[in-house]
Amino acid sequence: MRAIVFERRGALALIDRPEPAVGPKDVLVKPAAVGMCGTDVHVFDGEFEGTVYPLVPGHEATGEVVAVGTEVRALRPGDHVAVNPSTTCGECEFCLNGQQNICLKWNGLGVVAADGACQEFFAAPLANCYKLRPETDLYQAALIEPLACSIRGYDLLPRRMGQHYLIYGAGTMGLIMAQLAPRAGAASVTIVDLNSDRLKTASELGFDKIYTSADQAARAQWDVVIDCTGAIKAVEDGLTRVKPGGHFQNFGVAPADRTAAYSPFRVYRGEITINGSMAVHNSFGRAVEMFEAGAINPGPMISHSFTLEDYSKALDMFRAGSGRKLQIRPHDARSRVLLP
Numbered sequence: 001m002r003a004i005v006f007e008r009r010g011a012l013a014l015i016d017r018p019e020p021a022v023g024p025k026d027v028l029v030k031p032a033a034v035g036m037c038g039t040d041v042h043v044f045d046g047e048f049e050g051t052v053y054p055l056v057p058g059h060e061a062t063g064e065v066v067a068v069g070t071e072v073r074a075l076r077p078g079d080h081v082a083v084n085p086s087t088t089c090g091e092c093e094f095c096l097n098g099q100q101n102i103c104l105k106w107n108g109l110g111v112v113a114a115d116g117a118c119q120e121f122f123a124a125p126l127a128n129c130y131k132l133r134p135e136t137d138l139y140q141a142a143l144i145e146p147l148a149c150s151i152r153g154y155d156l157l158p159r160r161m162g163q164h165y166l167i168y169g170a171g172t173m174g175l176i177m178a179q180l181a182p183r184a185g186a187a188s189v190t191i192v193d194l195n196s197d198r199l200k201t202a203s204e205l206g207f208d209k210i211y212t213s214a215d216q217a218a219r220a221q222w223d224v225v226i227d228c229t230g231a232i233k234a235v236e237d238g239l240t241r242v243k244p245g246g247h248f249q250n251f252g253v254a255p256a257d258r259t260a261a262y263s264p265f266r267v268y269r270g271e272i273t274i275n276g277s278m279a280v281h282n283s284f285g286r287a288v289e290m291f292e293a294g295a296i297n298p299g300p301m302i303s304h305s306f307t308l309e310d311y312s313k314a315l316d317m318f319r320a321g322s323g324r325k326l327q328i329r330p331h332d333a334r335s336r337v338l339l340p
């Protein structure tokens with residue numbers, strides 16, 4: 001079968017190799033769609049701490065179960081699943097404290113040391129596979145993984161009615177965070193992105209306070225500011241716009257070796273809370289429920305799909321910042337433009 005392999009930092013190949021082995025508690029999945037995100041670019045560029053090459057990328061996947069291990073009872077061939085890519089050691093201080101997402105040996109399928117979904121078939125532990133309703137759109141459901149990360153982000157923010165939210169980034173993460181904000185009590189949601197094409201998606205999703213700089217907004221300060229870009233300038237700008245008593249969240253993934261400047265005096269004087277949110281934590285099952293309940297509008301969010309052969313094209317397009325959510329569909333015969 002065909003598989004995309006990141007052979008080393010900055011080098012990838014489409015190779016032919018045997019189907020993955022299925023352990024007694026594993027499930028073999030035929031992927032329908034695999035979302036591409038900034039993490040994949042960081043992993044390819046060697047900027048994600050801990051990545052072990054060679055590695056098959058792809059951590060935002062849905063698919064159909066085609067085989068199960070000898071001890072698996074909860075799923076069977078034909079079931080549709082969304083796959084939580086996070087696996088943890090279960091033994092370190094953080095795992096034992098119930099903080100598995102900051103496990104010392106945190107391993108994301110397709111991110112650290114276990115193969116992901118950009119291949120014709122991939123194996124995942126049963127515990128990571130969440131059954132979907134048969135009628136759930138398997139392509140759109142590849143947004144469940146980023147939704148699960150977003151729910152984790154909201155778990156770390158206050159739930160207070162009538163707050164004003166400022167979100168940096170109108171990519172997939174920013175748009176999901178923005179769509180969830182009213183459910184967390186937002187009175188208003190402002191979205192900033194340097195790329196005005198991305199703001200068009202925000203507009204299609206019903207947002208009207210959309211700007212290329214927060215300076216253009218009528219408001220000067222916000223209760224909750226969420227960076228969904230990982231860009232240092234956005235983080236630095238966002239920290240200056242938090243209201244006293246407010247919250248700032250580092251949600252986007254910045255390169256591991258970069259630092260940002262902020263005013264410790266302002267944080268002190270205004271009792272500003274800064275937090276970070278890392279991947280999925282007890283939030284995948286809730287993401288499935290919320291996705292199937294229609295909590296986000298996936299239609300305007302996914303713009304292109306690519307075959308395994310065109311993986312590099314998808315990566316180039318992602319880097320160029322064009323398109324919306326890009327997906328790899330390993331069993332498709334051709335790449336497609338899904339939105340004009």
Ligand SMILES: [Zn+2]
Pocket residue numbers: 036037038039040059060146
């Ligand atoms: Zn991702």
Ligand SMILES: [Zn+2]
Pocket residue numbers: 088089090091092093094095096100103104105106
């Ligand atoms: Zn651990």
